[in-house]
Amino acid sequence: MTATIGRLTAATASLDPPLAALDLATLQTNAADLVRRAEGTPVRVASKSVRCRAVLEIALGAGLTASGGFRGIMSYSLREAIWLAQQGAQDVLMGYPTVDRAALAQLGSDSSLLDRITLMVDDVAQLDLIRDAVGSDRVRPRVCLDIDASLRLGPAHLGVRRSPLREPHQVARVARAAADRGFAVVGVMFYEAQIAGLPDTSFAVRMVKKASAAELATRRGAVVAAVSAEVGELEIVNSGGTGSLEVSSADAVVTEVTAGSGLYVPTLFDRYHSFSPRPAMFFALPAVRKPTPKITTLFGGGYIASGPAGKTRVPTPVWPSGLTLSRNEGAGEVQTPVSGAAAAELAVGDRVWFRHAKAGELCERFTEIHLVDEDGHATATPTYRGEGKCFG
Numbered sequence: 001m002t003a004t005i006g007r008l009t010a011a012t013a014s015l016d017p018p019l020a021a022l023d024l025a026t027l028q029t030n031a032a033d034l035v036r037r038a039e040g041t042p043v044r045v046a047s048k049s050v051r052c053r054a055v056l057e058i059a060l061g062a063g064l065t066a067s068g069g070f071r072g073i074m075s076y077s078l079r080e081a082i083w084l085a086q087q088g089a090q091d092v093l094m095g096y097p098t099v100d101r102a103a104l105a106q107l108g109s110d111s112s113l114l115d116r117i118t119l120m121v122d123d124v125a126q127l128d129l130i131r132d133a134v135g136s137d138r139v140r141p142r143v144c145l146d147i148d149a150s151l152r153l154g155p156a157h158l159g160v161r162r163s164p165l166r167e168p169h170q171v172a173r174v175a176r177a178a179a180d181r182g183f184a185v186v187g188v189m190f191y192e193a194q195i196a197g198l199p200d201t202s203f204a205v206r207m208v209k210k211a212s213a214a215e216l217a218t219r220r221g222a223v224v225a226a227v228s229a230e231v232g233e234l235e236i237v238n239s240g241g242t243g244s245l246e247v248s249s250a251d252a253v254v255t256e257v258t259a260g261s262g263l264y265v266p267t268l269f270d271r272y273h274s275f276s277p278r279p280a281m282f283f284a285l286p287a288v289r290k291p292t293p294k295i296t297t298l299f300g301g302g303y304i305a306s307g308p309a310g311k312t313r314v315p316t317p318v319w320p321s322g323l324t325l326s327r328n329e330g331a332g333e334v335q336t337p338v339s340g341a342a343a344a345e346l347a348v349g350d351r352v353w354f355r356h357a358k359a360g361e362l363c364e365r366f367t368e369i370h371l372v373d374e375d376g377h378a379t380a381t382p383t384y385r386g387e388g389k390c391f392g
Contacts, residue, residue: 049260108134187236
């Protein structure tokens with residue numbers, strides 16, 4: 001990481017922080033590693049974890065070969081999906097349901113968008129809302145069914161709270177309801193957050209992951225069979241995330257896996273046994289004052305990640321090494337004090353590099369990312385925010 005930070009520092013030396021920078025060589029290495037781990041299964045890019053069109057285009061630019069590669073985007077908002085399709089994206093799968101009536105009406109009025117965008121549903125009520133919003137019984141939206149992929153051990157629920165659909169008969173019933181209402185049921189999705197998003201912090205965690213993968217493999221096959229019997233062969237059986245590509249792609253019924261955070265590699269992905277973290281995205285803050293000889297205060301930095309409040313959601317200073325955040329102030333909206341041996345050596349005007357806890361969320365803090373190539377040349381490219389887009 002030291003060489004990467006050195007390259008980013010030199011390439012952005014003439015720029016005033018706060019700034020975000022992405023090392024392109026590391027990004028390309030990470031992209032290749034995701035493809036390798038998927039073992040021939042196509043990888044769909046999760047835009048929520050990227051939030052920069054240029055980076056999406058880099059990932060998708062290599063295309064799909066016989067040995068695997070990137071294909072398609074998973075979006076987190078219908079307005080985002082429409083915008084991406086208007087910019088040229090050919091295959092956008094929604095990762096979440098939507099009740100955005102205006103966006104649904106726009107989708108229903110444009111045959112090109114209908115061909116390129118697949119909606120995510122898990123409830124008949126959503127189907128009725130979509131049908132009402134598109135405004136025509138002749139419109140045939142593509143839909144994918146979101147399936148609960150959590151592990152249940154007695155009363156315990158391990159995983160995220162997503163879909164109410166779990167058992168094959170439940171999914172088949174909603175698939176039939178969708179087909180009867182004029183929807184094209186093209187796929188099913190399983191996001192096993194308790195595998196993909198949980199670091200390997202202990203033997204117990206690894207055993208829970210193994211048990212969850214075994215349970216899901218059996219149930220996933222049964223769900224696919226039940227839905228296929230009801231509405232025909234499916235185009236999409238989506239599964240996985242950055243932390244579980246090998247597990248998901250090993251299942252023969254899975255047609256594609258999803259990953260996004262593995263391109264940037266934020267701190268939440270530091271402790272996995274399945275891959276070695278190679279951080280590609282960083283942000284720099286300037287030193288603005290010295291309240292004591294051993295403490296340096298930086299400007300801004302309160303970029304707290306979503307999820308349960310706690311230290312895992314706080315950005316981490318990584319260069320100079322040995323810096324720590326103040327227990328009382330942490331990463332603040334307008335100032336972030338740091339201490340440690342290296343803090344004493346920092347002067348007003350110096351910069352400190354950080355890593356964010358989550359991937360794409362950092363892009364909501366900056367209008368541009370500085371893409372730094374191996375030759376040390378930096379090119380500024382807009383984030384979603386920089387393009388004036390807010391989809392959250």
